[in-house]
Amino acid sequence: MNNRIIIDQQLMKLMLERFSNQLIENYGDFSDAAIIGVQPRGVLFSDKLIQHLEGITNTHILYGKLDITFYRDDFKSKGLQLEAKTTDIDFSLDNKRIILIDDVLYTGRTIRAALDALLAHGRPSEVKLLTLINRRFNRELPIQPDFIGKTVDTQMGEVVSVQWDTPKDGSHVILLKENI
């Protein structure tokens, strides 16, 4: 195994800062917007971001958590985790501008499922995708992020792992290279 840190603690802080500024620039006071984190790992990221954003803007931003387990297209695949996490969206998405958040965008299938799941909660006026990591290759569906932390070139078999609040390195992202 040859692991490499691709976003360290310092860079992560800068990125949170940048995302916040980008969102404020695009959504103003967030009166017609809502942030939705995808369970489970996207929520770890969106929790951080919303905390940061609300700290800067001093306003309450609509925030929900979306579980996509029941919308997956690989239900019958072997080894699939059937355990569902909670969906917690206590407002209607009708006519809202949604910022959908996940940590890593890879094949695009999670986001496909998330879009389906979102529509069960109303009809948003638009949906934009924000991801911390955009893995450039091996996309299987025509899905691209609108706000990107970092784009990385990875191969199949490699794993991008986002670690939050570790005792030693704080929040950071590692690229795990598997021995082939």
Added chain:
Amino acid sequence: MSHLSTKHLIGIKDITKSDIELILQTASTFKEVINRPIKKVPTLRDLTIANLFFENSTRTRTSFELAQKRLSADIVNFTSSSSSVKKGETLLDTVNNILAMKVDMVVMRHPSPGAPNFLANHIEANILNAGDGTHEHPTQALLDAYSMQEKIGDLKGKNILIIGDIMHSRVALSNIYCLTKLGANVKLCGPPTLIPKYITELGVTIEYNIQKALEWCDVANVLRIQLERQNIKLFPSIREYALYFGVNKKRLESLNKPIVIMHPGPINRGVELTSDVADSEHSIILDQVENGVAVRMACMYLLAGKA
């Protein structure tokens, strides 16, 4: 633990505590789904489920059907009164014919105890028992446990009373297995003729005095007197039963704490339960019905994932 240990759900006796916990946990996510504006998820869209009801049912059949529709499964309904069973077809033939039409899961209610076990030994599809004679009714026990948990929290160490016709009740048997596996204390109450002699082997206790039993419990699950399953008279009259074992407002008011009242339905109002109790704030009978859909969605979802 994210998978069931079994591909059929025939009885609570055969499943583990972690199976029960997984089903209840999954049910709570489905409960959120059925309270959304759009109450449907596409999860089982490539699955066909046959509902074979060889015995009358309104609540359970509607609940299963609704659960299947909420999961986007295709369904085939079958009731014995309007089928070739009347022409002398065997159970296995009936089911094989239906399976030849590529059905993935069978939900069955049958008057003979053990009918789903028999099917599970002969066919490939997942079998979900919706009640077999006086044997088991697993989804009812699961939804009862779910409703209790929702109301009073973790069931470990809680006192649950089951009142009524224990001998003829599949709900009672499944409830006993389920509640004892979850660590609850279970007590039975009813006329001695309706409580099987060796039922205490299952880890439950018996109390024939309803007042004492009610004083002991946190939750009372009141069962229906199943006159249709009794060949001989096991108690003198319905009126006498209501007098000695009926749960009424007066009895509940004499207790020093409120208890939760449950009933699997259909209720014989004025017999095992008076109307003022059935419709009171302590009754969670309608919650049980709502939770039934969520619990059945969870069971079918988890069984389908196991196929």
